[in-house]
Amino acid sequence: MRYFRICGEDRDHLAVQEGDLAYDLTTANESIGSFRDLAAAASITGDPIDAVTDRLLDRAPTVGRAALEDARRPLDPDEVWAAGVTYEISEQAREAESGMPEMYLNVYEGDRPEIFFKATAERTVGPGAAIGVREDSEWDVPEPELAMVLYRGEVVGFTIGNDVSSRSIEGENALYLPQAKVYDRCCAVGPAVVSAATVDDPHDLEMSMTITRDDETLYDESTSTGEMVRTCEELASYYTCHNAVPELAVLLTGTSLVPSEEFTLREGDLVAIDIDGIGRLKNPVVTV
Missing domain, CATH: 3.90.850.10 (Fumarylacetoacetase-like, C-terminal domain)
Structure with missing residues (x-):
């Protein structure tokens, strides 16, 4: 899976691309606002990050390709x-x-x-x-x-x-x-x-x-x-x-x-x- 940071109405959102579709993970769960949040959730549960993502996809709305093309820096490394x-x-x-x-x-x-x-x-x-x-x-x-x-x-x-x-x-x-x-x-x-x-x-x-x-x-x-x-x-x-x-x-x-x-x-x-x-x-x- 490929993870992008895209522009949302109120803040940046984390999106994931799987195949030809992309999904807004932040709208599915507001606690997952960044790749750091996703990695932290995976660390707490002991699951791979993609497994955490899989549990969110059913309620995550799709996003257009244009949002991915205008993606921002995907993470803020310390x-x-x-x-x-x-x-x-x-x-x-x-x-x-x-x-x-x-x-x-x-x-x-x-x-x-x-x-x-x-x-x-x-x-x-x-x-x-x-x-x-x-x-x-x-x-x-x-x-x-x-x-x-x-x-x-x-x-x-x-x-x-x-x-x-x-x-x-x-x-x-x-x-x-x-x-x-x-x-x-x-x-x-x-x-x-x-x-x-x-x-x-x-x-x-x-x-x-x-x-x-x-x-x-x-x-x-x-x-x-x-x-x-x-x-x-x-x-x-x-x-x-x-x-x-x-x-x-x-x-x-x-x-x-x-x-x-x-x-x-x-x-x-x-x-x-x-x-x-x-x-x-x-x-x-x-x-x-």
Whole structure:
């Protein structure tokens, strides 16, 4: 099942798409106003989130496709974290930007993955909203990623993430990574959260990204999450290990779609990321 946040008359509602139909879960039960509410209910009952949804469908009114197309950010994560250097091409790109290339090779081949803080909800945007590039950066790129959604440390779903990054700042000094990664509008998620039970194998999903500027396509490539050197389970275990994780979090799993070194994002660009079964996350670019 795919979960969306849609605009209601008085507040945002949680909707679920099953097949060709979509249903308003909040109208069926006003206590289920968000994906967080649904995950909390499932945690209390000990049921999968889709099982809780199934019990609401009989009294949930249907919603039109237009409501889903205008969906907002599907959830408000307390924290967004990310994993780095999980694909070979990402390791090569980080080597190219850095004066210490062996550092990234050691992470790619090492036992311990790179896990770093990325954003809060206030720094994160949803579909259609603008992602940001820093005004003090000269080289900026989108990083399309499969994202895990965790409730109290347990993976309950997947979405699409865009880990927008300043390569020039990170490349100048590895200790500048937080400034290269964490800033206003540095992350996008959406358009929906797909329940973990719906995704047969998160390591076998086609992912693609296009970047357009003034109606000209500058980048159009695809890959598979099967190229990831780490598993989702491994990344989640390192994120939760010895860490006081928040109630609702998103963990980005790394990117394998990297534009050439000559490319940098500019204000007005449009970035579209597609992942099988999840949908399309599309965002314009602004300078922040």
